[in-house]
Amino acid sequence: MSKKLYKKTKSESFGQKMVNFLLTVLLACAISSQVCTAANNNLRFAQISDAHFSSFEENTSYKMLKNSGAILDDVALQINTSGPYDFVIFTGDLINKPQESELEKFLLHVKKINYPLYAINGNHDIAVGGTLTKLKFKKILNSEFRNVRGNSPYYAFTPKKGFRVICLDSIIDYKITTNGEIYKEEFEWLKDELDNHTKDTVIICTHVPIDEPFSSPNHRMNNEYELKSLLKNYKNPIIVLQGHYHCAKARQSDNIIYITSPSLVTYPNAFRVVNVNSNKKRTLVDVFLKETNLKETQTRAKLRVLGTEKLYGQENDRNTTFEIKRDKE
DSSP states (O other): OHHHHHHHHHHHHHHHHHHHHHHHHHHHHHHHHHHHHHHHTEEEEEEEBOOOBOSSOOOOSSOOGGGHHHHHHHHHHHHHTSOOOSEEEEESOOBSSOOHHHHHHHHHHHTTOOSOEEEEOOTTTOOTTSSOOHHHHHHHHHHHOTTOOSSOSOEEEOSSTTEEEEEOOOBOOSSOOSOBOOOHHHHHHHHHHHHTTTTSEEEEEOSSOSSOSSOOTTTSBTTHHHHHHHHTTOOSOEEEEEOSSOSOEEEEETTEEEEEOOBSSSTTOEEEEEEEEEOSSEEEEEEEEEEOSOHHHHHHHHHTOSOHHHHHOOHHHHSEEEEEEOOOO
16 A cells, blocks of 8 residues: 555656646746746847047147057957957048058058947048048958948948948038038938938938037037937937037937047047847846056046046946837727
8 A cells, every 4th residue: 555655656756747847848948938038038239439549649738649559459358258249330530541551550450359340420430621531441341340331421220120220421522621511411311311210210320420428519410400400300219429528428319329438538538338238118228338458548538638537527427328119099
């Protein structure tokens, strides 16, 4: 009697183990599916601005030009050892002097980065009446950045489903100026891009800011008002990456987030890492400031400028999280 009871109990125990095993497998599959879904809704990228690379110039009163190559190498190392990234974007002023040879030497440093590379031009990249035109600038980038194609200085790409990156050309090349402008043809193209991606999280990259981090009449976007008015017509999450002002600034206006990145060669010698996580209810945008590991260079850079507080920003300009709630359909 006891043997039979023992066998029955043992059989039930084995059956229970099988049930538990199957439940564990199903739970693991569910968790795996959620993780994959979260990963697909997540975009991580780095923004590098105003590198002002120079292979021959000495340091100026505020730019650490002689150290520009070493700072670029440090950024490449930081990115390669803190991945993965979906892409890396340079938002203008890649070089300090608009020379083809300088752009080619710049690329020798940044090609060390192991992730897809993109770039837009800045006012230091283009020579008015000189040899390095917008077309030549883009062709040189095309030869090295395998993800960048076409001859237009403005373009767009989809790094992952649900995200659209729009790269603008904000540089005036018919006269010497540090102001910017989005010309009529490009403005219409931008509107078409926004119209075609109302369900996506949109990332707009521009050298000259659409939203000034601080007032500077000689650096501002000439048609800033028109651009802001255009963006306000859309309700999906829009993230604007900016450069030109060499400062850290981040602010939100409803569903639009403006992120200004500092320069690599002026204090605080830093770049941005941005993580975006989107779902049907909300989009979270985590913004981080990554300073150079070359602390002696950074200390010397800080001593060369006044108003370091403006360049470094407040804590919420450096590291913060923004939330954009999606409208219910």
